[in-house]
Amino acid sequence: DTAVSQTPKYLVTQMGNDKSIKCEQNLGHDTMYWYKQDSKKFLKIMFSYNNKELIINETVPNRFSPKSPDKAHLNLHINSLELGDSAVYFCASSQRLGQGGYTFGSGTRLTVV
Amino acid sequence: GQQLNQSPQSMFIQEGEDVSMNCTSSSIFNTWLWYKQDPGEGPVLLIALYKAGELTSNGRLTAQFGITRKDSFLNISASIPSDVGIYFCADLFSGGYNKLIFGAGTRLAVHP
Numbered sequence: 285d286t287a288v289s290q291t292p293k294y295l296v297t298q299m300g301n302d303k304s305i306k307c308e309q310n311l312g313h314d315t316m317y318w319y320k321q322d323s324k325k326f327l328k329i330m331f332s333y334n335n336k337e338l339i340i341n342e343t344v345p346n347r348f349s350p351k352s353p354d355k356a357h358l359n360l361h362i363n364s365l366e367l368g369d370s371a372v373y374f375c376a377s378s379q380r381l382g383q384g385g386y387t388f389g390s391g392t393r394l395t396v397v
Numbered sequence: 398g399q400q401l402n403q404s405p406q407s408m409f410i411q412e413g414e415d416v417s418m419n420c421t422s423s424s425i426f427n428t429w430l431w432y433k434q435d436p437g438e439g440p441v442l443l444i445a446l447y448k449a450g451e452l453t454s455n456g457r458l459t460a461q462f463g464i465t466r467k468d469s470f471l472n473i474s475a476s477i478p479s480d481v482g483i484y485f486c487a488d489l490f491s492g493g494y495n496k497l498i499f500g501a502g503t504r505l506a507v508h509p
Contacts, residue, residue, distance in 0.1 A: 288439075317497075325483055327440070329497040340496055375437050382495040384428050384487070388439030 287311050290375050290389040296366055298397055305360045305392045307375030313387070314380045315339075316358040318350060321372040321391070330373075333358055334381045365396045403486050408478055411508050418503040419470040420486030422432030430461050430487040430497070431501035440485055440499075444471070476507050 288309045297303050309316060317340075318330040329374040333352045347363045358375060372393050376386040403420045410416060420429070428447055432440035444455050446462035446469060453460055459472045473480055486500040 297438050325502050326436075328446065329496050329498070332496060341497075359442075376439070382489065384489045384495075384497055385442050385445055386440075386497055388441070390438050 285310055286389075288375055288377055288387050290373075290391040290392050291354045292392060293390065294393050294395075296395045296397065299315075299365055299367060301365050302361070302363045303394070304362070305364060305373055305375075307358045307360070307389060309356055309375075309377040310386070311377055311379075312356075313377035313385060314355060315378045315383075316352065316355070317376040317378075317386065318358065318360050319374040319376060319388075321374060322372070327374070331358075331360075332381075339381065362394075365394075367396050370394055401486055401488060401498060401500035403503055405503060406501070407504040407506070408504045409508065412439070412476060414476055414479060416473040416476055416480075416505060417470060417485055419468060420500050421468040422488065425466040426490075427466070428489045429460070430489075431458075431460050431469070431471045432485045432487055432499075434483045434485065434502075436482070437445060443484075470473040473505075476505075478507050478509055481507050 290307045315334045317332045321327050329342050330344045331350045336352045349361045352358045372391045374391050375389040378386045420503045430445050431443045434440045444460040449466045451462040456502045457474045483502040485502045
């Protein structure tokens with residue numbers, strides 16, 4: 285059983301479309317995150333949720349809307365996709381807020397054409 | 398904002414060689430973490446350090462938390478082809494809510 289699973293693994297879509305990425309963790313962790321990895325492999329936090337509550341919104345455009353229906357799930361919806369949104373998006377979880385041993389999913393490679 | 402300076406940016410070594418990489422910051426941290434990312438996968442935690450001066454090993458990997466709390470290094474001994482990947486240092490930034498920030502990564506290539 286995969287600890288942090290994301291779907292889809294690959295997503296190719298046209299500019300202007302709306303798309304969602306789903307994430308689920310079966311570790312019983314309280315805190316979940318979305319990270320963006322750009323073409324230079326730099327990893328930057330986007331959002332964090334603790335027990336379904338938004339904790340961090342790292343100046344991400346409001347076209348990006350995370351949703352956490354329960355503490356095991358954190359989905360990412362992106363409206364009006366732009367070319368610059370092309371990146372690999374990683375979901376991660378940690379046992380609790382402030383604990384650094386994050387478990388990452390295997391990523392969703394988003395390509396906007 | 399907070400920044401971690403990781404070096405070298407990339408390394409090309411022969412199988413069997415030892416490798417050393419490091420990370421520095423202008424800020425003091427209470428935690429240093431080292432992650433490895435294999436191609437097409439997410440980062441995986443290798444070693445976590447929680448105390449200044451701490452030296453921790455995980456198989457062929459050894460990492461140390463600098464005494465000044467502003468730096469850390471990771472050593473890999475007797476490298477093998479599966480050591481290929483990107484190694485990231487990371488710190489918990491405690492300004493406001495804790496968040497994990499990453500260095501830019503060291504890309505390691507190992508030639509058989």
